[in-house]
Amino acid sequence: MKKRDLIIGLAAGLTLAAPMAATAAPDQEKAMADANNWAHPRGQHNNQAYSKLSQVNKGNIKNLKMAWTFATGVNRGHEGSPVVVGNMLYVHTAFPNNVYALDLNDNQKIVWSYFPKQDPSVQAVLCCDNVSRGLGFGDGKILLTQNDGTLVALDAKTGAKVWDVKVVDPKIGATTTTASHVIKDKVLIGCSGAEFGVRCYMSAYNLKDGSLAWRAYGTGPDSDVLIGKDFNKDNPHYSALSVYQDVNGGNKEGGSFKALSKEQLKYPETDLGVKTWLKPQAVKDGWQHGGGSIWGWWPYDPKSNLVYYGTGNPSVWNPDVRPGDNKWSMTIFARDVDTGIAKWGYQMTPHDEWDYDGINEVILFDKGGKKYAWHHDRNGFAYTFEADTGSLVVAEKVHPFVNWATHVDLKSGVPHKDGKYSTHQDYNAKGICPAALGTKDQQPAAYSPKTGLMYSPLNHVCMTYEPVESKYVAGQPWVGATLTMFAGPDGVMGGFAAYDPMTGKSVWYNKEKFSAWGGALATASDLVFYGTLDRWFKAVDAKNGKELWKFQVGSGVIGNAFTYGHKGKQYVGVLSGIGGWAGVAMNLGLTTDTDALGAAGGYKELTKYNAAPGGGALNVFAL
Template identity: 75%
Template structure:
C-alpha cells in the first residue's frame, strides 16, 4: 500500500474509533468560540457573556437602530436569551414554553415551532413568575426544560421530538425554570422548589437518548450528594462540621452565631448533608425537605472536566427550626462531568437566615497564571476562587450597604455575621441589606478578557424580615417568613457596575431607578449592553460606564442580551417582557405590600412604566 493510501486508511481507522458524541462535543466547543453565532445561553462554557464582535463600536453606536422584532404571543416574564446556530434563531417563551425557530435567511420566517402540552396548574407552583431561562443546543438538538419538569430534545432542523424525560415531580411542588446546559456528551438540568420543601438536585442526561447519567442531591448522605473521596482535599476546612458556635441550641433571639475560631474547627467530616441539619422539620429530617434548588446557570472547564454550579436556600425560610450549617445548600460545587463526583464544594452562607440563594452563575477566567472562578452572590459578596481547588482568594462586599455580615474570613470562608441583622421566629428584623432577592439575583454578569473586568447588574434593595411558624404540606407553599422590601440607602433600587475580580473592588458604578434584572453582554469594542425594568435597552462604555445609547422597548427587560452576525452584519438582540421576582406581583395584580414575597410593595411603581402582564417580544438592532 502506498504511503498516501496508508495514511488515509490510518486516519479513517482513528475516526472510526472516535464516537459520534465525542465528535459532536468537539464541534460544540468550537461553535461556542465562533462570535458569528450564539449557541449557548451565556455564549461559551465559561459563562462570560462576551463576544469579540466589534462592527458596532463606540464611534458608531449612535447609529444603532431597530432592525426587526418578533412578538412571542405569550405574556409574563421572558428571561434567558435566544440561541443563534448558523442561519437559525431559536426562541423559548414564558409558560407554556413555546419554541420558535426563525430562518434569518428568509426574512425571519418561522421555520418550525413546538408547543408543549402542559397542565396549566403548574403555573401556580412557579414562585417567581412563569419564566424559563432559555434553551440548550448540542448534537444537532434543541433542548427545552419545560416548567412541568419534562426535559425535551428536539431535532434542530425539523423541531420533531427526539426524546423526553421527567426530571422532577410537580406533585411535590417541584418545577423547572432553568435553561438546559450542554457540555460534552451530557445535558445538565436542575430543579426549582425551595419554597415548597423540595429536596433538590442536579441531573446529567446522556445527549443521545436522554438516559440518566448521574444525579447529585444538594442535601443528604455523601452517597446521595456524590461526594468524591478526595472532596475538598486542597481546602479541607470547607468540610467543617459546624462553622458557628451555639449550633445545638439554634439561633437565639437578639443574637447570631459566632464563627468558630479556625484552630477549633472540626474537619474534614463526612455526611455533612445529614449532620448539619440538627432538628427535624414537619414529619421528616430537615435535610429531606432541605431545598438547595439548582435553577441557575452552569459552567464547564473542558480541560479540567469540571462542571460548576451552585445551590439555593435551605427550606424553610424560618432559620430557627433548622439549626446547623444546613449543608449543602448555598454551595458552589465543582463536579467531574463524567461521573458527577464532587471535587470541591464551598458553602457561601452557612445557616442561611435571609433566603440568599447561591444559584447565581460562576464565571471562569484566567489571570496571573491561575485558573479562577468569580461568583457574585445574592448575599452581597463578590467571590473569586481557585477553580481547581475551591480556595477562596477574594471575598468583598459588592456594595457598602451590605450589613448582615461585616466580612468573609478568607482562612475559613466563613461570613462574620452582624447579630443586629440576624433573623428569628416571630421577630421582625428591620433594615436588613440586601433584601432576599440579593445584591444580584439570577441576572447574569459578563466578563471581558479584553478589559479584564466583570460587568454586573445589581439590586439595591433592603428589607424587614420576620420568620414565622408554618406547617409543611406536600405540594403547597412552605415559606415560613414574611418580608417587605424597599430601596436601599442610595435611594434607588438598582445599579450596574464594573468589577475588578482580583482586587474585589468596583471600577465604576451607575445607579438605576429599579433593579437591573437583565443579563449583561460585553463585546470586543468595549460596549456593554443591558436592559431595565422601565423598558430601556442600553449600551454603556465598558471602561467608564458612560451611557452611549438607549432605546425604549415595549416592556421591561429581564432577558439577557446577545450579539451575532448574519451576512457580514452585526446584530444585537434582547427579549423583553417584564416579570421574574421583581415583576411577578405586577403581572398578577397583587397589591398587598407583602405579596409576591415582598415584590408588590417594593416594586409598586413598575405599573407606571409597564402594561401588565408584560408582553413577550424579541428586539433586534443593527447599524
C-alpha cells in the first residue's frame, strides 16, 4: 500500500473535532499578533484584510502623500502584496518572480535578492498573464511560488535557498500563480491550468523540509479528493448525484436544466468526482483532465483546524462534451489542515457552462458567537455559510444584472438556471451576465469587524459565448469557446461595493469605468483602500462609500492594498503594474475582440490610460 493511501485510509476514519499535534510557526504567529506587520498574504489567517492601525483616518487622509516607491524592474501584471515583518519588507514580481528584501530602517536598501532561473517557455502556458500572487512567511523562511511549478523556501535573513520542491509540470500546461500560504507547520499551494486540461490539486508541504504532507485533487475518486466518511455530515444533500433534470435534451442546442428540489435529490453518493462526469471529453474519462484550478486566497480557523478554498472551472469550456454536475469543480472545500481530509464541500455552479471559476477567496468572520464563511463567487452570487458545517445561510446576487440563474434555493443549495442563457456547441449565446471573468475575479474583498460589512471590488461585464469542438493535446490550450465581452447595463465595466454578509444586500455601490481589479484593505479608522485599472489608488469611507482620497500611480493596479507601521508611523501601499486577465491583451498587443478570451475587445480602452506592457512598482504612502 502506498504511504499516501495509508494516510488517507487512517485519516478518513477520524473525526475532525480535535486538531492534531502539528504546531504553528511561532515567528509567524508572533508577527501576525502585531498590527504593525503584514505577515500573511491577507494580513491574518481569517483573510479579512483588516488592520487595527488607525493613524491614517478620515480627518487627515487629505494629507496622505507618497512616502517612497520601488520599481521592480519587471513588466506585466503585479498581483498580491508584499510581506512586512519588523523592519523588513519582502516584495515579489511578475515572471520571472524575483524577490527583494528591503530594510525599512535603512531607506529601503536591498538586503538580499533572489532571481529564479526559469525556462522562458513557461510564459506560454500562463493563462492570464505572468502573475504571481505573493509570498508566505514562517519558520524563518520566505516562501515563493514560481510560475514554473516550483515552491522555494528562502532564508528570511539571507535569501539563501533552504529547500525547493516541484509542485506541477508545465509541460502539460500546469503552472503555479498563487501566493504561498503558511498555516501551522505547513505551506499550502494550489495549481493553475484548467485552460490546458490539467487536473488540479491542493498540496500541503511540511514547512521544515518541503516534504509532501498531503495532496487533494479537485476531481476523481474520493481517495484522491480526500473525502472521508463524515464528509458533508451536516448537509448530505451537497453530495447528490445530480442536481438538475435535463430539459429538451440538456447538453444540446435548445436544451437546458431544471433544478431539482432537495426532496428529489439522490444523496449521499460516493466518488462523485468520477460519477458526475458522464461522457469522455475526447480523451480518457473527462475527470482525468477536469480542471478545478486552485489559486485564490485561503483562510484558516485555528479552533476548527479547517482551511477553506475554492476550486475552479471544469475543463473544457464546451459544456456539451461533459454532461453531469462535474464535481468537484466550482466547489468551496473546508479541509483539516493536518490531514487534508475534507469536512464539507459545496458546489456553487454545477455543470458550469460559462467559466465561472470558483477560486475566489473565502473570508471568515464572527457574528453572534458563531463563525461564518463568506464567498463572493465569479458567478455573481455571494454566499454566507456556517463555517464549521457548511450550512448555507445566504446566497444573493451581488447586482441585479446577474442573469444566468434566477436564484439559489437555500434548502437544496442549487442555483436555478435560466435556460435562455445556457451555452451549447456552435451556438452563440448572447447577453450573458456576468462575463466569464465574473462579478469578481482574483481581486480579494475585505471585511471590517467594526462595520460588519464586506468590501468587494466588482466587474460589471457581460458576454457572448460560443462553445466549439476542441481536441485535447497535452501542454496546448484547451478552451473550446469563443467569447466577446462588453460593459453591463450600468454602462460601466466595474465598481466597488459594500455588502451585509448576513443578508447579502448591498449597502452602497460606487461605479468604476473599468473593473476594480485590485484587492481591498479595511482599517480601524473606517477607511477602505483599493486600486483601479486606470491607475488610481483610492480611499473611501467604509460606512457610506464616499471617496475621500485618490492618487494616480504609474500603471493600472491589480495588486492588493496593504498597510504596516514603522517607527510610529502608518504606511499604506499597493503594487502597480497592469495585467491579469483584464490587462493581458493590452500587454501583448492583442487587438481582435475575441483575443485573450474576450478581454481584448472588452478592455480596449485601457490603452488610453496605460503604457504597455505595464511597468511594476511598489507605491507606499504616509502622512
